[in-house]
Amino acid sequence: MKKIAFLLILAFGIFGCSSDDDSQQEVLGCTDPQSLNYNISATKDDGTCEYEVLGCTDPASSNYNPAANTDDGSCIYNKNVTFNFTQNWDGQSVTNADFNNTVYTNESGNFLNISKLRYLISRISLQKADGTTVNFEEYKLIDLTDPASLNLTPALMASTGDYTGISFVYGFNEADNTSGAYPDLNAANWNWPSMLGGGYHFMQMEGSFDDTSGAPQPYAYHNGTARVSNGVFEQNFIAFDFNQNFTITDDATIEIKMDISEWYKNPLLWDLNDRSVDLMMNYLAQKDMHRNGATVFSIGAITQ
C-alpha cells in the first residue's frame, strides 16, 4: 500500500516537474527574422534557418536552378522557331497555283508569267537584346512547287526573351559556296557551273513574257556568282540584316517575304526584251540582279 502511494506521489511529481520544465525550456527553431522560416517563439537557433534564394524554379526551363526557392521571373525556355518563306508580287500573294496562269506586269511594262521559282537562303540568325545571337546552321532551297520547302524549323532552338534583329544570306556567302559540298543541293541539280565560279545557284526564276510583238518568249532569271572574266569571279550573295524588335514567348513563326516585282525595278528597271535568257555568264546582268535584290526581302508576320 505504502508502495503504491509512493509511486503515485512519484508519478504526480514527475508529471508536475515535466510541465514545470516545459514552460522554462528553450524553444528550438530559426531565430533570424531575415529568414524565410523565422520562428517568433523560438528561443534558441537550431541551425534550420532558410534564406531566400532567387532564381528560376521551373524544372522545365533551360536555366532551372535547383537551389532556388523563390522564382524571380528569370526562367528561360527554348522555343522552336519556324521560318516561313512567302512570295508576293507587289503585295499580291504568289504561290505555285499562279504558275503559268497569273500574268504580272513588271515596272518596264512586260507582261510575264512564272513557271519556276527556286531560291536559296542560308545563315539565318536572330540577334538578342542581350547582345548574343542565335545562329542557325541550316540552309534552305525554297521551291514553290514543293510546299514542304516553304518552311524551315532549324534544329537549334531560340530562348525566350527580347530580340532586336533578324539576318540571313540570300544565296551562299563565299565560304559556304563550295562546289559540290551539299549532297541535297547536288541531287537537286542546283549547282552553278565551275566556268562561272562554281558553287550553287542562288535563284532560278523562269517563265514566259510577251515580247514587243506580243509573242511569248522564255526568260530564265538565274542568279549566282558573277564571272568577271576567264577565271575571275565576283561574289554575288546578299547579306540581309533587319532591325526588328520582337519578343519570343513561345514557339514562333517568322515570315520572310520575297517581293518578286522588286527584282525588276529597284533601282534598275529590268526590261525582259533586253535581258531574258543566257544571263548566267552576263556579268552586268548578274550584278544588276544583285543590286535589285537588295529590296526584295523583308520580314513579315511574327506569330507565336
Place this chain on the structure above:
Amino acid sequence: MKERSRKIYFLLMALLAIGLFPSCSSNDPDIVEPSEEYVPTPKPLTVPPIFARLLPPPNIPADNPQTEEGVALGRKLFFDPILSGNGTQACASCHKPSNSFTDDLQFSVGIDGIAGTRNSMPIYNLAWSINNKLFWDGRAQGAEIQALEPVTNPIEMHNTWENAVASLQSHVNYPELFKKAFGTNSITKELTAKALAQFERTLISANSPFDKYVLNEGTITPQELNGFQIFMDESRGDCFHCHGNENSPLWTDNIFHNNGLDAIITDKGLGNVSGDPNDDGLFKSPSLRNLAFTAPYMHDGRFATLDDVINHYSEGLVYSRTIDPLMKAVSRGGVQLTASEKADLKAFLLSLSDPSFINNPDFQNPN
C-alpha cells in the same frame, strides 16, 4: 538442370517447327502469319564512291529494307516469264541488262504482239530517284508501285495479279523463296513488287569513264572534255539545267519538262497524271548515263541516234504552249551548235556510259 530444361525446350520448339513447315509449303489453306522472329539477312546497297561523296544516302523505304534473300528473289522474278499472262515475257524482256535495262525498240511489244506508246525506260540508280516519281509521266510513286503495273497492263504482260500470284504460289520454288525473303510463304502482289524493287535498287551505275575522271582515277579525251564544256555552257549546249553536272552525278534533275518536240501535243504525259493542262506534254528528264546502250531516245523513242537528239536541241525545237523556258532558243529552232561542237558533245555524252554496269554478273539472268 537449368541447362537440360532449356535443351528440352529447344527440342520441343524444333519438333513443333518441323511439324509446321511441311503443312505450309504444301499449300495449306491455313496461311501462316509472317514470323515476327525471322529476319532475312540485311544487305545494304553498296554506295559507289562518287555517290557517297556527292549525293544523299540511298532512299530505301522503311518497309522494304534490302536483304540478300529479297534481292535474290527479285532477281529471279525479274528474269522469269511466270509473271506474264501466257508465260512468255519477263520484266527483262523489255528491260535487258545489255541495254542498261531498256530494250532497243522504239516501242516494246507485249505478249499479244501489241506495241506500246512509250519507250521502255532504262533502270539504274533508282535509290537516288529523288522525288521517286517513276515512268515517263511520273505516275508511279516508287519502285514498289511501279512494279505492279506492267504485269496487268493489257499491252504488256497482260496478266492479272490474282493469276500471277497463283502461278507463283503453286511453283515448286517460289513459296520457299518468299519465305526466306519475307518470312511468309503466302505470296502477294505487294511482296512480289517488294522483291522486284529490292533487286532493281541494286542496279547501280557509277563507273563510267567520266566518273573515273571526276574521282581523279582516270582521264577523258580532249574532245570529251570540250564536249563537257559545251554541255555546261549556258550560251552553247546549256544541257546542265536538266541533266546534271560533275557534282550532280545522276545526270538528271528528275523533274518534268516539255522539251519542244511537237507543236501539237498528242501525248499529254504528266498532264494526264496531274490533270493540269499546264503539264501537258511534260515528261521526266531521263538520266544521260549509259546512252551508248539505250537507243532509241525520248519518251516515244522517236530519235534513233544520239545525233538525232543533239540535232533536235540544236535546230529542231518546236514551240508549244507548255514548252519549258529552258528551251530558250526555240525562236531560232535551238542552240545552233556547229558540227564540231555536236561531235564533241556526243563524245562527252558517251563518256557517261558504263560497260561494267551492263556486264555486271550480279545483274544477269539467274534462271
